Amino acid sequence: MAQPSISEDSLRAALTERLKATHVEIQDMSGGCGQAFTSLVVSPEFAGKNSLKRHRLVNAALKEEISAIHAWSAKCQTPEEYEKEMAATGGHDKPPLDGTEGGKVAGVSE
C-alpha cells in the first residue's frame, strides 16, 4: 500500500501552497521513522483567528498527510506575530518541542 511519502519538504510545500504561508519550519521528531512532525507555520491567513481556528486551517490543509502520520504539533502565527517573537527572543521562534525528549516524541504512538 504505497502512500505518498511524507517528508519535511512535502509538508512545507503543501503548507506554502495551500495556506499561502510566508514561512514554514518543519522538524521531524520521529527519531527516524518519518511519522511525527512539529511545525512552525507563519501565514497572513491566521489573522483574526483564535488558536483553535488556526490549527483547524492547518489540519484541513494537511488532512491526508496528518491522517497518515502518528504525531503532529504546530505553532501558527501571523507574519506580525512571528516578527514580534523573533525580535523578543533574539531570533528563537521555533516549532514547539513540548512533549518530546531530545527532539523525539516520547512514549508509545499507537
Added chain:
Amino acid sequence: MSSITEITSLEDWEQHVSSLPPSTLLIVSFHAPWAAPCAQMATVLSTLASEYPVTEPPSTSWVKINAEDLSDISEAYNVTAVPFLVLIRNGQVLETVSGSSAVKVRDAIERHASNAGPGTTASTNGLGAAAAAGNAEGEVATEEDPEKKKQELFRRLGDLVKAAPVMLFMKGTPSEPKCGFSRQLVGILRDNAVKYGFFNILADDEVRQGLKEFADWPTFPQLWVDGELVGGLDIVKEELDNNADFLKPYSVKANGDVFVGAS
C-alpha cells in the same frame, strides 16, 4: 438527574436492596480506588446517571461499592476484576459487564432501563409497561444500522465530553500517561491545579476513532472545556501564553481539594 450513592456497609447494602420496588433497575458499580480504569468508569457512570430523571417509583437506582472493602458483596456477585457492573431488578441479576468499555456499559444499562419487563419467572404485574413508557429507547435494535449506530455514538460522545467541566481525552491515565504529549498536558493541568475528568482512549477504540470524527480533530490528547474542544498540547500552551489565567476558573487551589494525578 440521578446520582450515584456509595454503599459503605453490608447493612447499608441490604437495607438499600430491600427498599427498592421490584421495577427499579439497580445499577451496581464495583470499584477499587487504586485502579485507574475505575476513575474513568466513574466519570462515564455519573454522566449516564445524570440522564436518568429521579422518578417515583424510581426507575433506576445507582450505587457504587468498594470491591475490596465490601468483599462479602463482591464475592456474592462473583466480582473478580474491577471495574465491574451488575444490573439487578427485583433481586435478579440481569446482566454483568466486566471491564472498562464505556460503550458496553451504556448499552447494557439503556437496554435494561427501557426493557422493564423481566425474563421468565419474576412477576410482572403491569409495572413493566409503566417503567418502559418513561424511556423513549423502545426495543433493542438488533440489526446494525450503521447510520443509527453512528448517531448513537455521537450522542454518547456528546455526553462524554461534558462529563466534567474540564475533560482530558488522553493516551493512558494521569498516573500512567502513554505518550509524551499526554504526559505534558497532564503536567500542565496539575501545575494549574485544575480539577478534571479523564478518559483513556487507548482503552476504548470506538471512542478513540469516533471522537476524531466528532471533534473533527485528528490527534490526542484532546482537552475539552465546558463541552467544547480547546485543542491539544500545543494549543493549550498557546492559550496559556496568551492568558496565564486561562485555566483559573477550573482550578481547586482555593479550597485545598485533593485531586487526581499525583504522580
